[in-house]
Amino acid sequence: MRLSKGVRSAYSMGRNRSEETSPMVLENAVAPAGAARAYLFLVITTLVWGGNAVAGQLAVGQVSPLLLTSLRWLFVCVALLAFARGKVAGDWPRLKPRLASIAAMGVLGYTGFNALFYLAAHYTRGVNIAILQGAIPMFVFIFAYLAHGTRIRGAQLAGMATTLVGIVLVAAKGSFATLAALDFNVGDLIMLFACALYGGYTAALRSRPQVSDLAFFTVMATAAFLTSLPLVALEWAQGKLMMPTPWGWAVTLWIALFPSLLSQLTYMRGVAMIGPGRAGIFANLVPIFGAAMAVAFLGEPFGWYHAAGVALVVGGIVWAQRA
Numbered sequence: 098m099r100l101s102k103g104v105r106s107a108y109s110m111g112r113n114r115s116e117e118t119s120p121m122v123l124e125n126a127v128a129p130a131g132a133a134r135a136y137l138f139l140v141i142t143t144l145v146w147g148g149n150a151v152a153g154q155l156a157v158g159q160v161s162p163l164l165l166t167s168l169r170w171l172f173v174c175v176a177l178l179a180f181a182r183g184k185v186a187g188d189w190p191r192l193k194p195r196l197a198s199i200a201a202m203g204v205l206g207y208t209g210f211n212a213l214f215y216l217a218a219h220y221t222r223g224v225n226i227a228i229l230q231g232a233i234p235m236f237v238f239i240f241a242y243l244a245h246g247t248r249i250r251g252a253q254l255a256g257m258a259t260t261l262v263g264i265v266l267v268a269a270k271g272s273f274a275t276l277a278a279l280d281f282n283v284g285d286l287i288m289l290f291a292c293a294l295y296g297g298y299t300a301a302l303r304s305r306p307q308v309s310d311l312a313f314f315t316v317m318a319t320a321a322f323l324t325s326l327p328l329v330a331l332e333w334a335q336g337k338l339m340m341p342t343p344w345g346w347a348v349t350l351w352i353a354l355f356p357s358l359l360s361q362l363t364y365m366r367g368v369a370m371i372g373p374g375r376a377g378i379f380a381n382l383v384p385i386f387g388a389a390m391a392v393a394f395l396g397e398p399f400g401w402y403h404a405a406g407v408a409l410v411v412g413g414i415v416w417a418q419r420a
Contacts, residue, residue, distance in 0.1 A: 147386025206298025220284025227387020234295020263409025
């Protein structure tokens with residue numbers, strides 16, 4: 098992908114002024130071919146994320162959720178040792194000053210999100226988890242505004258409100274009585290908190306250091322594994338630790354290869370190519386892919402409120418992004 102001289106200059110300045118340089122400078126400069134590649138990366142990402150909702154349900158009763166979170170990042174770190182050491186060594190001078198912030202991003206987007214994601218699977222359905230992931234772009238908008246002062250227009254607020262209505266509809270199972278009594282499924286609430294963490298991680302990607310995706314991901318994955326160990330210790334102390342069954346190992350391996358490794362790299366590459374604003378719209382595919390796979394592979398029921406929730410979540414995000 099070739100950038101114009103002015104864009105290259107803005108990109109270079111971003112090394113020293115990452116918080117001051119707008120990602121829209123780069124977003125608007127993406128050539129059609131580069132945008133097409135970014136779209137492919139992001140579609141692959143959301144397809145895998147949708148499948149992760151199914152995998153989370155399949156893992157229930159096969160491996161405890163916090164151990165699953167730790168094992169997935171252990172497998173990723175072992176894999177990265179084979180082909181990422183050179184990248185990390187080459188980028189280390191730019192990585193070292195930012196280790197604390199990079200580690201914090203790994204804790205938010207990887208350890209925190211995934212631990213809550215698999216914990217939520219023990220209390221709610223895969224369809225709900227898939228649809229509620231549509232809340233991530235809403236949180237991205239909020240954190241981008243709080244952290245970077247990104248301007249939010251009236252139409253974007255309306256779109257986020259529409260998305261919120263869809264999320265509440267799913268969480269309340271289409272019941273006004275449930276809504277009035279605030280009697281929501283604890284799993285749905287856990288999933289919403291997980292989405293908030295991932296929204297914060299995505300907004301923080303705007304100020305990532307200018308290093309290779311592989312080196313950046315390796316540091317975050319290592320931080321995710323190390324910070325997951327205290328959670329496993331807590332699970333063991335509470336007597337809830339469950340070692341994987343043969344099926345649990347298979348699910349864990351799939352999660353490590355695809356949601357943990359492949360999709361994170363394609364997501365970071367897509368965001369780097371077109372920016373977090375334009376990339377965020379693709380999250381609306383997660384509820385569609387995830388709900389369809391949960392119904393097809395898990396035989397979960399798909400109620401009218403699920404359909405209405407998908408329509409509102411996707412419609413609200415599209416509305417906000419078009420603004």
